[in-house]
Amino acid sequence: xxxxxxxxxxxxxxxxxxxFQYRIPEExxxxxxxxxxxxxPFGNGNHIRQGFVIEVTDKAEFDERKIKAVASVVKDxxxxxxxxxxxxxWMRKNxxxxxxxxxxxxxxxxxxxxxxxxxxxxxxxxxxKAREQLSVFHKKHHTARARLLEELLRHPQLSYxxxxxxxxxxxxxxxxxxxxxxxxxxREIDYRTPTAKLKQEESQITLNAMxxxxxxxxxxxxxxxxxxxxxxxxxxxxxxxxVYMELIAEVIRQxxxxxxxxxxxxxxxxxxxxxxxxxxxxxxxMNSRLSKGERYDQFLxxxxxxxxxxxxxxxxxxxxxxxxxxxxxxxxHEGTYKSESLPKYHARETAVxxxxxxxxxxxxxxxxxxxxxxxxAKKGEYQLIELTGRAASQPLPVCDVVDLxxxxxxxxxxxxxxxxxxxxxxCLAKKQQIMLFLNRRGLSGFVSxxxxxxxxxxxxxxxxxxxxxxxxxxCHYCGYGETAPSVCxxxxxxxxxxxxxGTQKIEEVVKQRFPMARTLRMDFDTTRGKDSYEQILSAxxxxxxxxxxxxxxxxxxxxxxxxTLVGILAADMSMYAAxxxxxxxxxxxxxxxxxxxxxxxxxxxxxxxxYNPDHxxxxxxxxxxxxxxxxxxxxxxxxMGYPPVSNLLLVLFTAKExxxxxWAAAYLAALIRKAKVEGLKMIGPASASIGKVxxxxxxxxxxxxxxxxxxxxxxxxxxxxxxxxxxFKRIYISFDFNPMNSV
Ligand code: ADP
Ligand code: ZN
Ligand code: ZN
Numbered sequence: 001x002x003x004x005x006x007x008x009x010x011x012x013x014x015x016x017x018x019x020f021q022y023r024i025p026e027e028x029x030x031x032x033x034x035x036x037x038x039x040x041p042f043g044n045g046n047h048i049r050q051g052f053v054i055e056v057t058d059k060a061e062f063d064e065r066k067i068k069a070v071a072s073v074v075k076d077x078x079x080x081x082x083x084x085x086x087x088x089x090w091m092r093k094n095x096x097x098x099x100x101x102x103x104x105x106x107x108x109x110x111x112x113x114x115x116x117x118x119x120x121x122x123x124x125x126x127x128x129k130a131r132e133q134l135s136v137f138h139k140k141h142h143t144a145r146a147r148l149l150e151e152l153l154r155h156p157q158l159s160y161x162x163x164x165x166x167x168x169x170x171x172x173x174x175x176x177x178x179x180x181x182x183x184x185x186x187r188e189i190d191y192r193t194p195t196a197k198l199k200q201e202e203s204q205i206t207l208n209a210m211x212x213x214x215x216x217x218x219x220x221x222x223x224x225x226x227x228x229x230x231x232x233x234x235x236x237x238x239x240x241x242x243v244y245m246e247l248i249a250e251v252i253r254q255x256x257x258x259x260x261x262x263x264x265x266x267x268x269x270x271x272x273x274x275x276x277x278x279x280x281x282x283x284x285x286m287n288s289r290l291s292k293g294e295r296y297d298q299f300l301x302x303x304x305x306x307x308x309x310x311x312x313x314x315x316x317x318x319x320x321x322x323x324x325x326x327x328x329x330x331x332x333h334e335g336t337y338k339s340e341s342l343p344k345y346h347a348r349e350t351a352v353x354x355x356x357x358x359x360x361x362x363x364x365x366x367x368x369x370x371x372x373x374x375x376x377a378k379k380g381e382y383q384l385i386e387l388t389g390r391a392a393s394q395p396l397p398v399c400d401v402v403d404l405x406x407x408x409x410x411x412x413x414x415x416x417x418x419x420x421x422x423x424x425x426x427c428l429a430k431k432q433q434i435m436l437f438l439n440r441r442g443l444s445g446f447v448s449x450x451x452x453x454x455x456x457x458x459x460x461x462x463x464x465x466x467x468x469x470x471x472x473x474x475c476h477y478c479g480y481g482e483t484a485p486s487v488c489x490x491x492x493x494x495x496x497x498x499x500x501x502g503t504q505k506i507e508e509v510v511k512q513r514f515p516m517a518r519t520l521r522m523d524f525d526t527t528r529g530k531d532s533y534e535q536i537l538s539a540x541x542x543x544x545x546x547x548x549x550x551x552x553x554x555x556x557x558x559x560x561x562x563x564t565l566v567g568i569l570a571a572d573m574s575m576y577a578a579x580x581x582x583x584x585x586x587x588x589x590x591x592x593x594x595x596x597x598x599x600x601x602x603x604x605x606x607x608x609x610x611y612n613p614d615h616x617x618x619x620x621x622x623x624x625x626x627x628x629x630x631x632x633x634x635x636x637x638x639x640m641g642y643p644p645v646s647n648l649l650l651v652l653f654t655a656k657e658x659x660x661x662x663w664a665a666a667y668l669a670a671l672i673r674k675a676k677v678e679g680l681k682m683i684g685p686a687s688a689s690i691g692k693v694x695x696x697x698x699x700x701x702x703x704x705x706x707x708x709x710x711x712x713x714x715x716x717x718x719x720x721x722x723x724x725x726x727x728f729k730r731i732y733i734s735f736d737f738n739p740m741n742s743v
Pocket of ligand 3: 475
């Protein structure tokens with residue numbers, strides 16, 4: 001009986017986004033199944049192209065004499081799980097884009113690259129000798145070597161990849177230590193032998209009653225083979241990570257595997273080490289900086305079952321575990337779980353789908369669950385589990401709201417309110433640490449004229465320019481820069497200046513007010529270097545500074561035990577974004593920022609400065625009352641017909657000519673109107689809130705419908721219509737379901 005393979009040709013061409021059938025020749029039978037990469041003759045010239053087999057059948061789709069044969073199986077390629085291919089199908093259907101793009105997303109590496117063995121670094125010296133050596137390194141300012149040795153004193157065996165990736169120690173430094181016989185590097189073969197077994201320090205922590213209850217609720221189901229999605233709502237510092245690890249241990253006991261998704265920015269050395277300390281070399285991490293070869297390594301090890309736990313950002317979701325039992329998504333509210341490139345999938349929804357295919361469970365964790373997830377939990381689609389207190393029963397921080405309008409009225413023009421200044425003084429006197437959080441970047445935000453209101457904008461993008469310290473105005477979308485004007489180009493007034501303060505300005509003010517305090521700044525500008533982000537964090541962790549000043553980046557899940565004061569300098573900033581999620585994001589930022597205070601044994605204090613002290617996102621954040629926030633927010637979403645109550649599909653039109661974008665949007669809008677889909681609401685077409693980026697014009701249509709499936713259907717119809725239209729060739733049209741950011 002003849003067999004046929006459906007093959008997706010591996011080129012990103014919309015027109016070729018369908019499977020082509022090929023005959024499987026006798027000599028290749030048994031080698032070809034779904035997921036295998038093959039070479040096939042393609043087109044009139046029968047050029048050899050590579051593709052993926054997505055299905056094998058015994059039914060020819062057309063005249064079998066005309067069906068070409070598969071040329072060969074691509075050497076050294078790795079077969080992809082059929083489950084991942086099915087997942088790609090699902091993603092393509094639910095988020096748009098092509099099958100090729102979907103396949104490329106779920107398949108981390110397609111070409112085999114020489115595998116690298118797993119290596120473990122072991123300390124060779126006893127503690128006394130090691131400490132002597134450490135002081136030598138310190139004297140010679142060999143900071144990387146010192147850092148590694150310090151870590152080895154804490155954990156006598158460390159994984160090479162974690163040291164390289166997360167401790168920022170170079171291969172050369174490791175080699176130097178190896179040559180001096182300070183450390184031994186165990187290769188994979190060695191480390192598998194029983195004598196070189198990894199000594200894992202047993203975790204000292206025993207779960208408290210609340211954590212135990214939460215873990216038991218999931219564990220019982222895991223044992224019974226009941227698979228579900230759980231939403232673990234635990235206040236900041238409630239010990240969610242300990243619960244995750246308990247559940248992972250259960251899954252591993254069952255001989256199954258776990259994926260842990262953590263936003264890249266929170267994937268720090270400390271976080272990784274918590275897992276490593278408990279599970280040792282069975283843990284692997286993935287991040288976006290890995291080379292092709294390194295990713296291939298991970299891929300192969302996961303597939304061979306040499307590791308049980310993969311920790312990483314969004315893309316780690318596609319780790320090819322064969323016996324996947326659990327997917328954990330920490331900080332599930334994070335916007336970065338939604339992909340910004342095609343297919344624009346959401347890791348949360350995709351995880352639930354993958355788990356369903358694999359017979360696995362999903363645990364979503366957050367102190368500030370997304371309104372989407374909480375809504376699903378309320379409806380019973382997810383099981384809600386709560387951790388209402390902090391783990392070591394430290395009290396939640398005390399929150400104060402300062403009205404900035406009153407502050408100005410009483411003559412204080414500083415960015416720091418009097419209350420905040422008092423608290424800072426107090427805190428510094430007690431030798432405790434402070435975090436100041438600002439929801440912005442650059443020296444000051446936009447530059448505007450106080451006489452005529454003119455705002456300095458980028459000539460290429462429809463956004464305000466930001467003033468930087470060197471006196472230049474920069475565009476954060478396209479990188480355009482110009483010198484800040486001294487007179488207004490519109491009315492020639494001299495009253496043109498920066499409007500709102502940025503992190504640099506705050507640092508100056510803080511230094512003036514507290515000249516003895518040591519400050520660190522973390523924002524867009526100071527974290528451009530490869531490792532600067534982790535360096536700033538570890539310096540603050542090591543108490544090399546008293547005050548950390550920063551943007552969003554500093555609020556993401558970091559745990560600094562000595563921080564007792566958090567100042568939120570302008571809480572309102574994120575409230576005015578042209579985006580229905582603006583208030584959710586504000587609440588989330590404030591609560592997460594507040595959650596940084598008092599993580600150790602000392603009680604924390606939080607000062608929220610705002611122009612809107614009565615706004616519900618500020619008030620509920622002040623009280624750390626998620627449920628109250630949710631009630632307010634969901635009633636507004638209901639009223640406005642926004643997700644999660646309804647569904648939103650964004651259609652974005654981009655074109656070089658303004659007229660072309662306008663025409664295309666109007667044309668499709670008319671088409672949609674004619675389709676008369678019941679219950680469908682259309683907003684637009686309109687210029688996108690950023691109407692122009694890099695001289696490319698952008699228009700949008702928003703479509704709302706109660707049923708997600710109806711929007712998918714509509715997208716399918718529009719895609720079909722666009723497929724053969726030559727007049728739409730120069731307009732790029734993309735779809736985004738329940739978009740995270742306004743465009
Ligand atoms: P979350 O992720 O919920 O913010 P973490 O898991 O990071 O919380 O825990 C916060 C802190 O509390 C960590 O330093 C952790 O080691 C500690 N912790 C967690 N559970 C316990 C426990 N049962 N007993 C003592 N300390 C705990
Ligand atoms: Zn002016
Ligand atoms: Zn620009």
